[in-house]
Amino acid sequence: MTGSTGTLGYMAPEVLENKPYNRKCDAYSFGICLWEIYCCDMPYPNLKFSDLTSSVVYLSMRPDxxxxCPSSLAEIITRCWHSNPNKRPEMKEVVTMLKAIDTSKGKGMTPLYESHGCLFFCCQ
Known part of the structure; x- marks a missing residue:
């Protein structure tokens, strides 16, 4: 695999540093995407590449x-973008955590359907 491949704001610290990485970098990116979907905003819109890289890698900066944000969703997001790839969940676990979100009070995400192993949600 090659480092520095992807979209800057979504790249895991180990990818930004050109270090060896595995599929846990996808969990990191997914956590950033979940944050973006919930907040309807872009991560780090005003940071230059050098500032973004050093802040994410060395200061463990993440979007606020x-x-x-429901605590169950916030937990998934923060676990996904953990600095240590070994502490990030596998995507299968992320799906399980998303399915477990209590949507009975109208706050959260409701699974709409599953297709080819992917879950599709809608916010209520």
């Missing part, structure tokens, strides 16, 4: 999670 709003207090309105």
């Amino acid at each position: 999670i709003p207090s309105s």
